[in-house]
Amino acid sequence: MKKFLLFFLWGILLYSCDLKNEEKITSQTQLEDGVYTFSQFSDPNFWKNFHSTTEIQSACQIPEDLLKEMSTDNLVKSCMNYPLFFTYTAYTNELVGISEIINSFNGLKELMSREDGVKKLINLYQKFNIDPKGNVMCITKAGLPSKLSFLHLGYIELLLSSKEVSNQISNEDVSKLKTTALNLYQKKLENVQSFSMDDIKNSLLLSSRLKLIENSNNVDAAGLNDFILKGGIVEARKYETLSRDLMTK
């Protein structure tokens, strides 16, 4: 009996060690050059493991031990790999959706808490571009999703437009961001086949936010705040005014 009990306990110990190793191996294999890639989620069948939103959300977190050790550069890239990054499009007001993502995904929470988090996000945005065929690209490829889409561009533009991130954007950052935002806005306009008014909306939301941070005297702060609060869901006429005021001055 005593032997059996010892054997049983030994079995439990081995099993628990095995579980921990398995978890570690699983999370380690999703690291590529220090970036958490969520690679398991690229297999469509993997999503079948989750039967509720709560299960999906908890599976889409970066393991805490990796998160704390990760460099901010790698953390920004890991956030771009977040498997639920596109769910902002399920919201009537996409800025509300982005806020929910920020508050629910530990990668973005960690990024917001780091002193250099927003700066690194801005650096990454500056590397975004759109090629003549309308494909979204980023100069830095390592660690990012192999195929970027209009939804990734929307994700980063809405992140930068969100109140959580924009609170940390300095006046110095504004000029850098404005140049990139304007360039991407122009490329979107040149590619009507690939981009819709919804993508223009994201450019205008970011530019509105930057204009408010600049706090220049001739800005219609109330109008811009209203546009942001409505998540950019306004009449086309308003877009015309904003486009003229924000993008051609």
Add this chain to the structure above:
Amino acid sequence: MKKILLSILFIGFLHVANAQYVTLYTPYGQTIQGLTLTELTQSQIDYMDSIYTVTYPYATFLGSSTRSYNCHSYAWHMQKGGSPYWINSALDPSDPDTAVTNIGKYWTSDYYVPISVSSQAQIIHYYRSDHSAIASPTVSNAYESKWGSAPLMRHAPEYGPYYFMSYRHYYAARAFSFQISGDDVVTVGESKQYEVALPAGISMTCEWTVLDAKGEESGYTQTISGNINTITFNKASFFQIYCKVYSQWGVCVADLGIEIISSI
């Protein structure tokens, strides 16, 4: 030069954009602000359909991604036969206390009322996620909802792209049957009271009409006091008593009638 180029490009873009506000109405006639938004490109629609169906394999795809309508429109407006529009939950999103100033009209003195029994719900409001759904008419314990500009899906109540799906309020059509009550056989010269009971806590008006067998408004006198009509029949005849009930916003919500026989 760049400024001019950008302006030209934008105007060209705007040419295909026709986003504008429209006035819609609740079943009882309150005004709702709707919007027509410009559509996604076909490649964007295909991409969004694909990414959502892969990520949520236990949801059933019912309709493609589109910006022509959203969840609130699908649940509150289109279920009563309305055309597709985009409907924001609030008119002024800056005030959290009035976060549902637009869609809240559907359940404030109107056709829908809040209920507590989830299984009887016709419409579900995910109040922490600014989302609305309907109870599936075909599959029990399932909801159907439009996921923003993403696809229309059938899904379990807590399965989807929102972060607070357990925070739900339930609504059903007001369970109230309007009818005219009163005697249908009367004696000439006798005064009788006819009444339409109205739902509590909501303002409605009644419009009464009484016709004799020839379809003329004669052979009786009446004293109308809102939902009560006291009628004295002065001749032997058949009479029809009609009552149209109007919401406070002027929509006819019930058109009622009863037949009376008046004899000596």
